[in-house]
Amino acid sequence: MGDFDFAEFLSSVSDAVWAPMAYVVLGLGIAYSVATKGIQFRRIPDMLRQLKETQDGEGGLSSFQALVLALASRVGVGSIAGVATAVSAGGPGALVWMAVTGLVGCTVGYAEATLSQAFKRQVLDEDRKKANEDIGGMPYYIKYGLKLPKVGAIVAVLGVIGYGFVFPGLQVNTIAASAEKAFSLPSWAPAILVTVLIGLVIIGGTTRVVKVTQGLVPVLAIGYLLLALAVIAINVDKVPEAVVLIFQSAVGIHPVLGGIAGAAVAWGVRRAVFASSNGLGEATFAAAAARTSHPGKQGLVQTFSIYIDVLLICMATGLMMVVSGKYNVSDGSGGFLVNNIPGVPVGANWVQEAIDTMLPGWGAGFVAVAVLLFGFTCLLAYFYVANSNLLYLLDGRTGNGWKNVLKIGTLAIVFVGSIVNAKLMWAAGDIGLGLIAWVNLICLVFLFPLVRKIYLDYERQRKLGLDPTFDPKALGIEGADFWEHQNEKTAAAAAAK
Numbered sequence: 001m002g003d004f005d006f007a008e009f010l011s012s013v014s015d016a017v018w019a020p021m022a023y024v025v026l027g028l029g030i031a032y033s034v035a036t037k038g039i040q041f042r043r044i045p046d047m048l049r050q051l052k053e054t055q056d057g058e059g060g061l062s063s064f065q066a067l068v069l070a071l072a073s074r075v076g077v078g079s080i081a082g083v084a085t086a087v088s089a090g091g092p093g094a095l096v097w098m099a100v101t102g103l104v105g106c107t108v109g110y111a112e113a114t115l116s117q118a119f120k121r122q123v124l125d126e127d128r129k130k131a132n133e134d135i136g137g138m139p140y141y142i143k144y145g146l147k148l149p150k151v152g153a154i155v156a157v158l159g160v161i162g163y164g165f166v167f168p169g170l171q172v173n174t175i176a177a178s179a180e181k182a183f184s185l186p187s188w189a190p191a192i193l194v195t196v197l198i199g200l201v202i203i204g205g206t207t208r209v210v211k212v213t214q215g216l217v218p219v220l221a222i223g224y225l226l227l228a229l230a231v232i233a234i235n236v237d238k239v240p241e242a243v244v245l246i247f248q249s250a251v252g253i254h255p256v257l258g259g260i261a262g263a264a265v266a267w268g269v270r271r272a273v274f275a276s277s278n279g280l281g282e283a284t285f286a287a288a289a290a291r292t293s294h295p296g297k298q299g300l301v302q303t304f305s306i307y308i309d310v311l312l313i314c315m316a317t318g319l320m321m322v323v324s325g326k327y328n329v330s331d332g333s334g335g336f337l338v339n340n341i342p343g344v345p346v347g348a349n350w351v352q353e354a355i356d357t358m359l360p361g362w363g364a365g366f367v368a369v370a371v372l373l374f375g376f377t378c379l380l381a382y383f384y385v386a387n388s389n390l391l392y393l394l395d396g397r398t399g400n401g402w403k404n405v406l407k408i409g410t411l412a413i414v415f416v417g418s419i420v421n422a423k424l425m426w427a428a429g430d431i432g433l434g435l436i437a438w439v440n441l442i443c444l445v446f447l448f449p450l451v452r453k454i455y456l457d458y459e460r461q462r463k464l465g466l467d468p469t470f471d472p473k474a475l476g477i478e479g480a481d482f483w484e485h486q487n488e489k490t491a492a493a494a495a496a497k
Contacts, residue, residue: 010427017434022101022270024441025279029105035452040106040303046462047304050297060134060291063301065214069286070302072213073381074309075221075374078275080367081174081347083317084327088346090267091257091329091337092242093249095318097268098275102310105272106303108279111444111451113287113302115141117295118454118472120288120482123391133206134482136288137385138281138436139392142443144479145450152392155281155439159389162432163382165409169417170429171375171382176418178348182368190372191418197376199411202383209380216377221313224370227355228316234358235323242323256337257329275314276306280433281440285388286381294468296458317351326353383410450477 033040050063061069086094120136139159143152172194176187201212232239248254250268252261277283283302290298321327327350329338341353348367355363383406390406444451457475461468471487472480 006424010424010431014427014430014434017431017438018270018274021279021434021437021441022266022273025105025108025273026101026269028279028441028444029101029108031448032107032111032451033104035448036107036110036455039110039300039455040103043300044304046297047300050292050301051304053292053297061210061286061289063290063292063298065210066286066290066298067301067305068214068217069210069289069381069384070283070305071221071308072217072377073282073286073385074275074277074305075217075313075377078271079309079313080317080351080371080374082271082275083314084321084346084348084350086267086271087318087321087327087350088330089332090264091249091254091260092246092318092322092327093251093254093257093261093264094268094271095246095315095322096250097265098272098314098318099311101269101272102276102278102306102314105276105278106306106310108444109276109283109306110299110303111447112138112279112281112284112440114295114299114451114454115145115444115447116284116288117290117292117298118450118470118477118480118483119144122482122485123394123396133391134289134291135285135388135391137285137388137392138440138443139389140288141284141447142439144481145447146443147479148443151439151443155436156389156392158432158436160386160393160406162386162429162436163389164386164406165413166432167429168379168382168410169413171378172414172417174348175372175375178364178368178371181349181352182364187418188415191415194372194376194379194418195411195415198379198383198414199407201380202407202410206384206387209384213377213380216373220370220373220377221308224374225312225316227366227370228320231320231354231358232316232323238323238325239319242319246319246322260329260332260337263332272310272314276309278306279441279444280437282381282385285385288388294458294461294470295454296468299455320354321350324354324357326350326357379410379414383407386410453477 051067053063083098086098090097116136119141120134121140122132123135139152139156142155143149172191175194176190179185179190180187201208245254249257250261250264252258273279283305287298287302290301292298325340327338328336328340328344328346331337341350344350344353348371352363352367355366359366386406387403390402394402453475457470458468470483472478472483
C-alpha cells in the first residue's frame with residue numbers, strides 16, 4: 001500500500017474518531033452550563049478581575065501568564081485555516097454554530113481548568129534552576145481525582161509522544177505551505193528558521209517558554225484582530241448583507257445554502273471544538289501552573305480564553321472572508337454551491353484573498369507571517385505540554401536525559417514536519433489528539449460531581465463577599481495535596497505571628 005492510500009486510510013480513521021466528539025463536547029458543555037447556572041455569563045466580571053490578580057509563591061505563574069500560555073495553543077492555524085474549512089463545508093452559517101459552541105461548550109474548559117488546579121502538584125524541575133514548579137493537567141486529575149494512575153500514565157505517554165514528537169509537525173507543515181505560496185520558498189527554508197528559533201527558546205526551559213509566549217501572544221492576537229477589523233471596515237457597506245446571509249444559512253432559510261443547514265451545524269460545532277481545543281485537555285497544563293487562591297478562579301480565566309479564541313479571533317476571520325466575498329461553499333459532491341474564488345484551495349489562502357481586497361498583493365505575505373508567528377507560539381505551548389506530561393511520568397525523579405530526548409525530538413519533528421506528506425501528517429496527528437481527547441472527555445463525565453462541588457464552594461464564598469479560598473479537607477476532597485500543604489503553611493505563618 002502506497003503512502004497516498006495509507007494517508008487516505010488514516011484520514012477515514014481520523015473522521016471516525018472526531019465526527020461524534022464535537023457533539024459530546026457540546027452536550028457536556030450544556031450539562032456543565034446547567035450545573036453552574038451559566039457561570040460563563042454570570043461571572044464575566046470575575047474573569048476580568050482575576051486577570052489582574054497575582055499570587056506570591058515560587059514556581060507558579062500569574063493568571064494572565066497562564067491565560068497567554070493557553071491561548072498560545074488555542075490561537076493558531078485552527079483559528080485561520082480551520083474557520084475557512086467550516087465555511088467551505090457548512091456555508092457562512094457555520095460561523096453561528098461556532099459561536100454557539102464556544103458560548104456553551106466553554107464550561108468544559110472551565111471544568112478542565114478547575115480540576116487541573118485542584119489536583120496539581122509542585123515538583124522539582126531542573127529547567128527552572130532548582131525551583132519548584134506548579135504542574136498539573138489531565139494525567140494529574142485522572143490519577144488523583146479519579147484514582148486511576150495507570151490511565152493517567154497512558155495519557156501522559158500519549159501526551160509526550162503527541163505534543164513532543166507528532167503535533168509540532170502539523171504546525172510547521174502549514175507554516176511551510178504558507179511561506180511557499182507567499183515567498184516561493186522551498187519547504188526546508190522555513191523549517192530551518194523555525195527549528196533554530198524553537199531551539200533557542202526550549203533550551204532555556206519552561207521559564208523562557210513562558211516569557212516568550214507572554215510577550216508574543218497578546219501582540220499577535222491584537223494585531224491580527226486589528227487587521228481583520230480593517231478588512232471588514234473597508235467592506236463595511238457589505239456587513240448588513242453578510243450578517244443576514246450568515247444567519248439565514250445557519251437556520252436553513254437561505255435560498256441557495258438552506259439545504260446544507262445540517263452541515264453548517266456539524267462543521268460549526270466541530271471546528272469550534274478543534275480551534276479552541278475545548279475538551280481536548282490541551283490547555284489544562286497551563287491552567288494548573290497559575291498560582292491562585294481557588295481552582296474556580298482559574299476555571300473562569302480559561303473560560304475567558306475560549307471567548308477570545310472563538311468569539312473574537314475565529315469570528316473576525318470568518319466575517320472578514322464573508323464580507324469580502326472571498327470564500328467558496330462545497331455542495332458535498334465535488335461541486336460548489338458558491339464559487340467566488342475559483343481554483344483557490346480552502347484554508348489560509350482565503351484569508352490571504354480577503355486581505356488583498358484592502359492591500360492588493362500583500363495578503364499572502366501577511367498571512368504567511370501570521371501563520372509563522374502563531375505557529376511558533378503554538379509550538380512553544382506544545383513543548384510546555386509535553387514537558388508537563390514528562391514530569392508526571394518522572395514523578396519527582398531527576399530526568400535530564402529524558403528531557404534532552406524530548407528537546408531533540410521536538411526539534412527533529414519541527415524540521416521534518418515541513419517536508420513529509422501533509423495529509424499523512426495531519427491524519428496521524430488528528431488520531432493521536434482524538435484518542436487523548438476521548439479519554440479526557442470520559443473522565444470529565446465521571447468528575448462532574450467534583451467540579452460541581454468546587455463550583456458551589458466558590459459561589460458560596462462569593463455570595464458572602466469573600467475572596468474565595470480553597471480548603472479541600474473541608475469539602476471532603478482527597479488527593480489535593482498541593483492545597484493542603486499551602487493551607488498548612490498559611491496556618492503556620494499565622495500562628496507564628
